[in-house]
Amino acid sequence: MTATLGVTLVAYFALILAIAIQSHRRTRTEVDFVAAGRTIGPFVGGAVLAATQISAGTVVGTLGRHYLAGVSFWWIWLGVWAGWLVSAFFVAPRLRRFGALTVADYVGARFQSEGVRLATAVLIIITNSVILVAQFQASGQIAQAVFGMPALAAMLAVVASTSVYSMLGGVRSSSYIELVQALIMVVGLAVAVPVLLYRVGGVDIALGVLGSLDQRLLGWYYGPKEIAALAISFSFAIAVSPYEMTRFYSMRDERAVKQAIGISIGFQALIGLAVLALGLLTRVLFPVLPSEDQASSVMAFEVLPPVVAALLLVAMLSAIMSTVNSVLLVTGASVSHDLYAKLRPLADDRARIRVNRLAIAALAVVPVLIALQNRGNVQGIVVLQTKFVASFFFAPVVIGLNWRGGTAAGAVAAMVGGFAACLGWELTGQAGFARHGIDAVEVGVAASIILFVLVSRWTRPVAPEHLRTFFPEQTP
Numbered sequence: 001m002t003a004t005l006g007v008t009l010v011a012y013f014a015l016i017l018a019i020a021i022q023s024h025r026r027t028r029t030e031v032d033f034v035a036a037g038r039t040i041g042p043f044v045g046g047a048v049l050a051a052t053q054i055s056a057g058t059v060v061g062t063l064g065r066h067y068l069a070g071v072s073f074w075w076i077w078l079g080v081w082a083g084w085l086v087s088a089f090f091v092a093p094r095l096r097r098f099g100a101l102t103v104a105d106y107v108g109a110r111f112q113s114e115g116v117r118l119a120t121a122v123l124i125i126i127t128n129s130v131i132l133v134a135q136f137q138a139s140g141q142i143a144q145a146v147f148g149m150p151a152l153a154a155m156l157a158v159v160a161s162t163s164v165y166s167m168l169g170g171v172r173s174s175s176y177i178e179l180v181q182a183l184i185m186v187v188g189l190a191v192a193v194p195v196l197l198y199r200v201g202g203v204d205i206a207l208g209v210l211g212s213l214d215q216r217l218l219g220w221y222y223g224p225k226e227i228a229a230l231a232i233s234f235s236f237a238i239a240v241s242p243y244e245m246t247r248f249y250s251m252r253d254e255r256a257v258k259q260a261i262g263i264s265i266g267f268q269a270l271i272g273l274a275v276l277a278l279g280l281l282t283r284v285l286f287p288v289l290p291s292e293d294q295a296s297s298v299m300a301f302e303v304l305p306p307v308v309a310a311l312l313l314v315a316m317l318s319a320i321m322s323t324v325n326s327v328l329l330v331t332g333a334s335v336s337h338d339l340y341a342k343l344r345p346l347a348d349d350r351a352r353i354r355v356n357r358l359a360i361a362a363l364a365v366v367p368v369l370i371a372l373q374n375r376g377n378v379q380g381i382v383v384l385q386t387k388f389v390a391s392f393f394f395a396p397v398v399i400g401l402n403w404r405g406g407t408a409a410g411a412v413a414a415m416v417g418g419f420a421a422c423l424g425w426e427l428t429g430q431a432g433f434a435r436h437g438i439d440a441v442e443v444g445v446a447a448s449i450i451l452f453v454l455v456s457r458w459t460r461p462v463a464p465e466h467l468r469t470f471f472p473e474q475t476p
């Protein structure tokens with residue numbers, strides 16, 4: 001197993017390094033580094049969106065939730081795909097048409113406000129740090145379970161390898177690397193399912209064992225209200241997730257963006273079904289594990305043949321690295337393009353790329369320190385991040401893209417108020433109102449929308465001549 005995994009990892013990292021070096025040679029301008037020269041087509045783009053979405057939260061966290069809770073957790077995918085459809089029809093085409101380099105770039109221009117741009121950049125940096133915690137924590141858990149190595153060593157290895165190819169070629173290298181990672185994930189997960197099914201003795205035996213362990217595994221472990229809250233959280237967050245939206249800027253045109261979203265949903269459906277099956281089958285083979293987050297790594301190491309296990313572990317590593325890469329690129333761009341470029345407007349492309357690369361390296365350190373504290377399970381951390389993103393970003397982006405009445409003051413009120421409402425409910429209010437089934441994301445999004453509309457109605461509107469850039473099909 002160790003030798004097979006070692007050879008597989010060496011081949012995997014060699015391929016990644018070759019792609020990164022080739023992309024580095026073609027990266028000359030800030031547009032090349034941040035948006036791949038706007039050359040990405042629909043198939044590569046779809047694979048990139050899927051690889052970014054399928055993170056440690058999926059191959060470790062979601063698989064672990066299926067191990068713990070069974071079939072019912074699968075319904076959250078409907079919320080994920082609903083968010084992608086909202087993005088396809090109401091967000092992505094307008095973002096690509098505008099041709100910005102970052103999400104904060106667009107939001108600041110839409111509301112004609114540097115304050116809004118700054119607030120967006122800062123909130124992106126904060127919430128992206130949360131999602132990085134989940135990725136690093138998952139890599140540490142896999143390394144401990146499979147190799148018995150310290151979690152810190154695994155986290156630093158992921159940081160180092162991902163940072164290198166992120167800094168070398170930017171979005172261009174990451175796009176083609178994430179195509180490889182998406183294909184590895186599909187193949188690795190799909191191959192593991194029939195192997196586990198054979199080991200448990202077939203579908204009928206698996207269903208019988210699951211029913212004897214807990215009838216809720218095949219029914220409703222979580223109630224409909226809990227599943228709905230999780231689905232809403234993922235739906236709102238996916239529609240406006242900064243590290244997903246930034247990928248739209250690298251695609252050739254609006255048509256490529258829409259096609260890429262459809263292809264991405266196809267990738268996610270295959271991966272989601274495989275993760276569901278693997279979680280259930282692992283529960284049959286290992287009814288009691290210390291933590292549900294260990295299900296994926298224990299299953300790979302204890303059950304699968306060496307070649308299949310190596311492929312699956314590389315698939316899990318690919319999921320973690322693809323999300324870390326996307327988050328680091330977005331966060332680095334927020335520092336270099338949205339903060340540094342405003343302080344030093346005369347800085348050339350080389351200086352901005354240099355700052356971007358330094359930011360990528362620096363911003364990976366703090367999440368590692370937090371991940372070492374091992375606070376909560378991986379899926380819980382991912383869900384928390386989606387709640388915050390949905391609460392502060394859904395109203396100004398989705399409504400702001402489609403309603404010309406939104407103002408800068410309304411956008412700031414929506415972001416700050418939505419974030420505060422979600423955080424406050426998560427920390428203090430939810431326990432007292434849990435019996436009503438009201439989740440923090442519902443409170444945060446509702447507060448954000450209400451504040452955006454009301455404050456926009458009572459504050460100075462954006463100049464009509466400025467809005468023509470964003471609403472060319474509408475007349476004042």
